[in-house]
Amino acid sequence: MFRNNYDNDSVTFSPQGRIFQVEYAAEAVKQGSVVVGIASKTHAVLVAIKRNAEELSSYQKKLFPIDEHVGIAIAGLTSDARVLSNFMKQQCLGHRLTYGRNMPVRTLVDMIGSKAQINTQHYGKRPYGVGLLVAGVDDHGPHLFEFQPSGMTEEMVAFAIGARSQMARTYLEKNLEAFADCGREELIRHGLKALKESLVQDRELTIDNTSVAIVGVEKQEDGTTKPQPFKVYDGQDVSAWIESVADNAEAAPAAAEGDGMDVDS
Amino acid sequence: MDHRPQAWGRPRDDVYGAYDHSYFQNTGPRQATQAPIVTGTSVIAIKYKDGVVMAADNLASYGSLARFPDVKRLRVFLDSSVIGFSGDVSDMQFLDRHLTELSIDEAYEDPSSDNKGHLNAANLHKYLQKFLYKRRNDFDPLWNQLLIAGFDGDAKPYLASVDLRGTSFTSPSLATGFGSALAQPIMRRYAATEEDAAKLTREQAVEVVKECMKVLYYRDARSLDRYSIAVVTKEGVELKEDEQLEKQSWAFAERIKGYGTQTV
């Protein structure tokens, strides 16, 4: 695509002040299948499309728990994601053992940002070829962060990365105002609807290719809040959610069950 | 080029021969803390309905010499917790500097001024306990006993102790040194259980603490009549560092028999 003298390593600036190796690493993220994240006042949700290499092979997992209160969604080089997630797990566990509390999500994200930035400034290293959406809960509530190969980390209200993720981002921008007050189920539905926007024409959400994860705080009857640990749902567990965002489900939710199949005999 | 310190200003190896590493004492006898030198005496603290009250006198003793009468042994951490130090004063200074660095780092991570995301007293206690236990395992302890007061993750008043061995425990009232023998029985009359402590008002708690400080001055030979007192509440820490013991009565001294020239 670019092919020039200045794209051989990440220690070379181009005459316009760009570092092409870092920009190429971002392309690797765009090759991964799409993942969507949304944060409300009470929950942070991650949804993902899983791909399989062949029809008979298993689907690549996209959502991973890091600690009780935080988890990630990956898009890009899975092996690079593994290195980063192992690091995050170690940091979280060390913090919990030392201080007896959940590691603040921002601190964790800043750490991987710094780690990734070093790889963009030293010869012999290459940038991490993976983008992450980090969803977590701390004393200030739920958070969603985006991590890029350049080491840039930003807190988002909602975001999508991966193949054709621009379509999902458009959906998210349109519905931005609604997210803050969404309940758990509504937030997941929004995530899946955003995901659907990025699907190829003839594809749809199935229990094999869809993954959902959610973390948050729930208000109890006595007014206190109870943290809901990060949990990933796959397979049968996601079928109800997929059905709730199926194309006919919104038009006539009641009729869908009653009518049954009008099959020609 | 050899940039290491042992090569600074050193003429070339091929002219003067290789560096003599036997000057680096990596093995051999090592000294570690074996006894405290300048020490602080008791620290006492009691929980009440809305927080914790802690007090410690302003004396640093050099053995039996009352050497430094203006030493502040109560330190505030992140405007939300108080740590009282007894034992070796140089180790107290080391810990104080270390905790200052920790509080600066915490402020980096969460610059909001409402302290919501910051380390609370329970986190701090856990951290200090691991720190002191690690030093104990190195046979180089920080010769202190600390009381940590503040609030825990559920916004309830928190009070805990940790010492030079890493032993830690919590209780509605705590004291270090002589206080554990002289002041604890008095404090336990008012806050024997968590429920009793939760009924105490601030004035009552401060009264009890002041009473105990007086008793400690009467009986602890390494104490002083000037002290610091701190009250930790949800709003923060109120620290008074130059309090004077009030309404002392030494009349009981006449009744002590068997000392000095007294023959009766």
Next chain:
Amino acid sequence: MTSIGTGYDLANSIFSPDGRNFQVEYAVKAVENGSTSIGIRCKDGIVLAAEKVITSKLLKQGANKRIATVDRHLGIVYSGMIPDGRHFVDRARDEARGWRDNWKTPITTKDLASRMGGYMQAYTLYQSVRPFGITAIIGGYDSELETPVDGEVGSGPSVGAGGKVAGKKHGGPFLYMVEPSGLYWGYYGAATGKGRQAAKAELEKLDLSSDGESSLTLEQAVKEAARIIYVAHDDNKDKEFELEMTWISGADGPTKGRHMEVPEALRKEAEKYAERMTAKDVEEEEETKDSGDKMEE
């Protein structure tokens, strides 16, 4: 100004025949593409401000801070490659901690600037690394009071030697700007990023260096900083932006010697002032345009 560095611009630390390190010059280009940031040193404090261009509507408002605190009394704002800026701030924090460990007292602004200049310069010496793609503005208020030494117990002897020299004036506000080459100067007003030309022009009009009545106070400086960012934003006109401002005052000022974000009420006031002042400029332009049309008739 631009010249082709062909052959001498592919690797860091290589001199061109006319004595230039082209990789450093290219790094400066990365800074010039970044959004604007400014610093103001007035007689009673420091103000730092950043124009944060909103790259996506999905960003959480107010959650992505760019101005960082170092120790308690220093602030750093930068323009250019944000991850490099964070690396710079991490190193500054390490330097401040190392100084504190050693001397048991907070680092002075000029010493931190010196350390950071040296650090940036080191990244121009070797082919195995690349220069930082940022220019950083370091602002700090060195305490004028006799602050206690770290871990100090007691107050020392009441008679005899010790403490600071009587009558000498210590501390005060200081501002430095460090470039990718490691070069740095002390400033009363500094600006970097896309809108730096416009910002510099405005900063030069302010009275910052004198001690007199007309010299800006801290609150005035906050308002002017907001206005200058709005003026500088003109170069990025088609994008929306968020204004982030921090300030540092002396021990008897509003921040009590600490670097912190400008309180919301004051920031809103400053933004209203900025909007009013920049709108006035637009009105004046339109008026002259109208009169121009009339003349043509």
